Amino acid sequence: MSGPLDGLRVLDIATIVAAPFAATLLADYGAEVLKIEMPGQGDGVRFFPPFKDGKPLWWKAVNRNKKFATLDLRTPDGLALFKRLLPKFDVLIENFRPGTLDRWGLTREVLWSIQPRLVILRATAFGQDGPYRDKPGFARIFEAMGGLTYITGESDGEPMHPGYPIGDSIGGLFGAVGVLAALWKRARDPNATGEEIDLALTEAVFRLLDVLPIEFDQLGVVRNRIGNGNGYSAPAAVYRTRDDRWVTLAGSTNALFAANCRAIGRLDLVDDPRFSNNARRVEHSKELNAIFSAWCDARNLDEVLAAFASEQGTLVPIYSIDQIAADPQSQAREMITRVSDRDFGSVAMSNVVPKFSVDSAQLRHSAGDVGQDNREVYQGWLGLSDIELERLGRDKVI
Helix, strand or coil, X not given: CCCCCCCCXXXXXXXXXXXXXXXXXXXXXXXXXXXXXXXXXXCHHHHCCCEECCEEXXXXXXXXXXXEEECCCCCHHHXXXXXXXXXXXXEEEECCCCCXXXXXXXXXXHHHXXXXXXXXXXXXXXXXXXXXXXXXXXXXXHHHHCCCCCCCCCCCCCCXXXXXXXXXXXXXXXXXXXXXXXXXXXXXXXXXXXXXEEEEHHHHHHHHCCHHHHHHHHHCCCCCCCCCCCCCCCCCEXXXXXXXXXXXXXXXXXXXXXXXXXXXXXXXXXXXXXXXXXXXXXXXXXXXXXXXXXXXXXXXXXXXXXXXXXXXXXXXXXXXXXXXXXXXXXXXXXXXXXXXXXCCEEEEEECCCCCCCCCCCXXXXXXXXXXXXXXXXXXXXXXXXXXXXHHHHXXXXX
C-alpha cells in the first residue's frame, strides 16, 4: 500500500459506476477498499462492453485497486457478517435507493452504534429527500436533468450527450471530495462523530455549470447550444485541416489573440476595432472563426501545429486515444501506465491524478473476480472456519 490515504479503510457496497468510482479514487490514493457484491454474478458493470476473451475490460478499470468479497445483506447471516466487518472500516459507500439499508436493518443509528466515527456516503440520482428521491438514476439522467445535455450540441441540432457517461464520473469525483472533507474533521478531532453525506448525482453535474444560475437570475438568459463555439472567448472553435484532422483553438486575452494572429500571418486583425478586446471578439466570433477555419483548411496538420507553436499560440490537436498514447508529453508524465491483471498479465490504464511528491500514489492491480478475496476477508479478518465458509457459500450468503 502507498499513497496519502494509506491506512484508510473503505467499504464499497455500491454498484455500476458513479459511487464505485468514488471508492476507486480513494483506492488510487492509497486507501484499502473492499468491494462487496451480491453472490453469483456480482456488479452489473461486469456485463458492460467492451470484452476480451469474455472478460469485461471496463470493469477492470473502474474498480481497480480493490479487494473483492461477496455478501447478501438481505439474509440474517449476511447482515450479521456485515455488522462484524463494519468496525474495521472508516468509510461506507452505498448507492441504493433511499431507505433501502434502513429496511435491511442498517439505519444510520445502527451503523453509528457499530462504528461511531463512520463516514457514510450515500449516492443517488436526486438525493435522500424531495419528490424525486425514489427515482432511479443513470448518467444520462444526471446529464439531462443537470443541464449539461441541453447546452451540448449544434445550435440548430438536438441536445447531445457525451459519448461516455461523464455524469457518473462527475458524481464519483464529488463523492470522493465529500468523503475527504468529512475525514478532515475526524483527522483534527479524535472525538469527532461520524458523518452522513447525501450526494445527488444530478446536482453534481449541475454544480459544474457555474454560470447558468447567475446568468438566468440576473439576465434572464437561458443558455443554449452553440456547437463547438465558445460563449466567452473568440476566436474559439474546432477547425478541420487539409489532411482531414481536427484542431481546436481558444485564448481570451489580447496577448494570446495577437499570438494566434501572428501564427496565421494576420497581425492586421489585432488593430481591427471589431477585435480590440475579448468582449468585441465574442460579438464578432463568426467572422473570426471563418478566418481561422479557412486558414487551417488550406494546410496539413503538421504545418498548422508548427505555425502556432512558433508563435506560442493556443491551438492544439484533438486527440484520439492512440494519439494520447503516442504523445511525448503523455509519455513523459506516464498518463497511461501498466498494471498487473489476473487474466492478461498486465493492462494499460490511466494513471493516478494528481501526482503526490512525498506520499506517492500508484496503481497496484486491475479489478478482480467475483468474491476472489472471500477467504482473506472472512477467514483472515473475521476468523471463520472452512466449514463456516462452505456453509455460507452453499446458502448463497457469500
